[in-house]
Amino acid sequence: MSTIGAQDKSQMQQYIKALDKSLEDSQLNSSEKSTRSAFGHKSDEVMKQGLAVFKSAFSSMSSAAERYSEIESVATKQFTNGRELVANLVDNMITKDPRYQGLGSSNKNSLGDGISKLADFDAKFSFAMDQGDYIATSTTKLSQNTEHQKSAGLTGATQDKTASTRFNYKEGNRSDIPPDYYDKQENYTIGTAVKNNELVALDQAHEVDVDKKVYQFNPEISQYELKKELKETTTSESNIRLINDIWLEKNEDSHSMDERKRLSGVGATNEFRTTSSYSHTQLVTLIGDLDKLEQNKEAKREYLAVLSQVNNFMEKSK
Structure with a gap:
């Protein structure tokens, strides 16, 4: 974890919720039985206790980075003049500007919109349950x-904020382990540009990818065969330019899903029902006194010059 950061209670709460959600996703998708996970009730409770300790350590490290930043005057000045200013400008636009539309995806950003003031980090929590023949494992990452x-x-x-969770099996007493797995990746990226202490550009992108496969054992061939699989991607983007009080915002949302389910039981022919869907929407919003630009060539040249400068800055910042 970085040693430079500030207090950000709302973001910390968001990250704690993201950790809880990742663990819940891993448990729910580790078994087809809705009443229990592949770990069993007792192990689920042990896993929750372990995550509680992990979350406590995570919070303590963030607090330590905050205290260190307060002690180091140079670090504090650098942070205050940098991320904290930008974070406050972004928060003001997201929460108070009526023109703001932002990320419109139905898949809510569990990592939290805006810039976090917390110290940067890369955290990982893993849990494994030895079931004799094989070992059930769950890994959650947050960065x-x-x-x-x-x-x-x-x-x-x-x-860049990232959360991921993965469930799968590892070898125990047997090498022919179930190849089942569940993998979920969530990423939120935000980019900004500030000129004269004003926010002139705000780019955001949120993506959630889910990849899941469930197998069943076929005793006739002594092998596991695919029972069902799912691949799903949800993306949402927002790009805002606010120059000379002219608001230009582009929003894009897309969702794709491919699912296959075996129609017959074990040992039968490989017949699957396939379901696929795709959707995409795009919206461009322009708000401002456009007549001013059309009637004043100098103002138009100035606007286009600044817009080009900001776009180049944002492109190089990626």
């Missing part, structure tokens, strides 16, 4: 990485 940019009168920060 945050922030970078700062400065060029030709523009400053900004980009931040």
Whole structure:
């Protein structure tokens, strides 16, 4: 974990919820029986206790980074003039600007919109249950990485938040383990540009990928065969430019899903029912005094020049 950070209670609560959600996803998708996971009730409780200890340590490390930043005057000044300013500008736009539409995906961002003030980190929690023949494992990862940019009168920060969870089996007493797995990746990326202490660009992208396969054992061939599989991707993007009080926002949302389910029982022919779907929407919003640009060529040239500068800055910040 980085040693430079500030207090951010709402973001910390968001990360704690993301950890809880990841563990819940792993448990629910480890077994086809809705009443219990592949770990069993007792192991589920042990796993929850372990995650509670992990969350406590995670919170303590963030608090330690906050205290260190308060002690180190240089670090504090660097942070105050950088990420904290940008974070406050972004929060003000998201929560108070009536023109803001932002991420419109139906798949809610569990990592939290906006820039986190917490110290950057890379955390991992793993749990394994030895069931004799094989070992059931669950791994949850959570990370945050922030970078700062400065060029030709523009400053900004980009931040990447990621959460992932994976369930699968490892070898125990037997090598022919079930190849079942559940994998979920969630990523939220935000990029900004600030000029004269005003937010002139805000780019956000949120993506959730789910990949799941369930197998059944066929005693006739002594092998596992696919029972069902699912691949699903949900994405949402928002790109905002606010220059000379002209609001330009582009929003895109897409969702794709491919699912296969075996129609017959064990040992029967490989017949599957396949379900696929895809959707995509795009919206561009322009709000401002456009007549001013059409009637004043100098103002139009200035707007286009700044817009090009900001777009180049954002592109190089990726």
